[in-house]
Amino acid sequence: MIRLLDDLDAEGAAVGVRVDINSPIGEDGGLADDARLLAHVDTISELCRRGARVALLAHQGRPGGEDFTELRAHAKRLDELVDAPIEYCDSTFSSDARARIDALDSGTAVLLENTRFYSEEYMSFTPDDAVNTYLVCRLAPALDAYVNDAFATSHRRQPSIIGFPQRLPSFAGRVMERELDVLGNIARSPEPRIYVLGGAKVDDSIDVARSVLERGLADAVLTAGIVGNAFLLADGVSLGAASAAVVNERSHDAVKNAGDLLDDFSHRIYMPRDVAIERDGERCELDLEELPSDSSAMDIGARTVATYAEILEDAGTAILNGPAGVFEDDRFETGTLELYKAATRAETSIVGGGDTASALRKLGLLDGFDHVSTGGGAALQMLTGDTLVGVEALDR
Numbered sequence: 510m511i512r513l514l515d516d517l518d519a520e521g522a523a524v525g526v527r528v529d530i531n532s533p534i535g536e537d538g539g540l541a542d543d544a545r546l547l548a549h550v551d552t553i554s555e556l557c558r559r560g561a562r563v564a565l566l567a568h569q570g571r572p573g574g575e576d577f578t579e580l581r582a583h584a585k586r587l588d589e590l591v592d593a594p595i596e597y598c599d600s601t602f603s604s605d606a607r608a609r610i611d612a613l614d615s616g617t618a619v620l621l622e623n624t625r626f627y628s629e630e631y632m633s634f635t636p637d638d639a640v641n642t643y644l645v646c647r648l649a650p651a652l653d654a655y656v657n658d659a660f661a662t663s664h665r666r667q668p669s670i671i672g673f674p675q676r677l678p679s680f681a682g683r684v685m686e687r688e689l690d691v692l693g694n695i696a697r698s699p700e701p702r703i704y705v706l707g708g709a710k711v712d713d714s715i716d717v718a719r720s721v722l723e724r725g726l727a728d729a730v731l732t733a734g735i736v737g738n739a740f741l742l743a744d745g746v747s748l749g750a751a752s753a754a755v756v757n758e759r760s761h762d763a764v765k766n767a768g769d770l771l772d773d774f775s776h777r778i779y780m781p782r783d784v785a786i787e788r789d790g791e792r793c794e795l796d797l798e799e800l801p802s803d804s805s806a807m808d809i810g811a812r813t814v815a816t817y818a819e820i821l822e823d824a825g826t827a828i829l830n831g832p833a834g835v836f837e838d839d840r841f842e843t844g845t846l847e848l849y850k851a852a853t854r855a856e857t858s859i860v861g862g863g864d865t866a867s868a869l870r871k872l873g874l875l876d877g878f879d880h881v882s883t884g885g886g887a888a889l890q891m892l893t894g895d896t897l898v899g900v901e902a903l904d905r
């Protein structure tokens with residue numbers, strides 16, 4: 510059974526809270542988006558209000574990447590967002606970090622340094638090995654309890670996710686609770702259940718499609734984005750070399766795997782009927798019969814939108830991951846805008862994916878959805894009907 514914050518005796522307790530505040534970093538090195546910080550405000554505020562002494566654990570970026578940074582700016586922003594003081598500590602489990610936790614007053618918090626500054630946090634462990642890492646061995650004695658609110662990282666076998674629950678009484682935070690309520694109960698959501706799989710994670714999306722079709726979770730899968738182009742190629746449509754190159758760049762097996770899936774479930778998988786390309790600097794829509802084109806298919810066309818919209822408006826649950834096109838370019842945002850707008854008219858609408866959430870923010874559609882997941886990879890894994898290692902670790 511997973512215990513929730515309601516089960517935690519917070520007053521005076523030193524509580525380690527794993528959050529996911531991994532965010533886009535701007536050219537000036539500051540935070541370019543604070544959506545993931547905002548998501549954790551409820552959990553942190555509640556624990557502080559209830560008198561806990563909160564030690565926040567988080568990562569930012571991956572070693573070697575441009576967004577691999579310290580968490581000073583995150584702490585500053587959290588301090589502004591949360592109605593309790595939040596300090597920054599430039600180490601994660603040193604004696605200084607432990608002293609800072611010991612010195613916390615009730616109702617205050619400290620954000621410890623990027624966990625991935627330590628190599629253990631960028632490796633995959635079994636739960637038994639994770640418990641013996643330096644991070645867990647050094648930090649657990651300074652803590653009375655552990656809360657995992659980092660849904661978006663809970664598919665990672667990292668010590669801050671799977672190590673602490675073996676050493677400390679452990680609880681799910683409010684973000685985790687909301688995500689599990691929705692994504693963990695997809696099989697009970699209203700039918701018909703329509704999945705829209707777009708974006709660029711072609712292999713992941715084909716895996717999700719196979720899994721939800723085989724498990725009977727999906728009544729139909731509507732494909733768009735690069736995923737849709739992979740299915741069109743698998744169906745023998747000659748899109749042109751440019752579109753094929755974009756698909757193959759993402760995955761060598763996509764067209765074959767999409768073809769295998771079409772063999773098994775052709776009647777439940779929908780593919781674009783028209784696409785948008787760039788011609789003379791303008792958006793130009795082409796029916797499939799007018800292809801191949803020298804330019805790459807950058808969006809779905811109006812006929813596809815109309816067909817998909819009709820299906821989505823009648824859906825009991827619309828579950829969407831990945832934009833329908835290159836939404837970052839205003840000429841190719843229409844497919845995503847119209848498709849996602851139609852999905853908000855379904856009885857229940859659920860969205861996952863980091864880029865998808867930014868697309869919805871850009872298009873002003875975020876409020877129309879019943880649930881916008883904080884996770885990308887984690888949400889996709891849950892949508893296949895699987896659980897996450899970090900969730901299993903809490904279930905004791």
Ligand SMILES: Nc1ncnc2c1ncn2[C@@H]1O[C@H](COP(=O)(O)OP(=O)(O)O)[C@@H](O)[C@H]1O
Nearest residue numbers: 708709710734735806807834835862863864865
């Ligand atoms: N037809 C297309 N051609 C090229 N890129 C596309 C196309 N459709 C969508 N994309 C790109 O896919 C990216 C997002 O995909 P993905 O990372 O899978 O989404 P998410 O982060 O929501 O899971 C966006 O950068 C978008 O420009």
Ligand SMILES: O=C(OP(=O)(O)O)[C@H](O)COP(=O)(O)O
Nearest residue numbers: 529531661662863884885886887
């Ligand atoms: O941004 C994240 O995941 P996402 O890109 O799947 O949304 C999480 O912070 C996990 O980061 P990771 O994929 O570097 O382990």
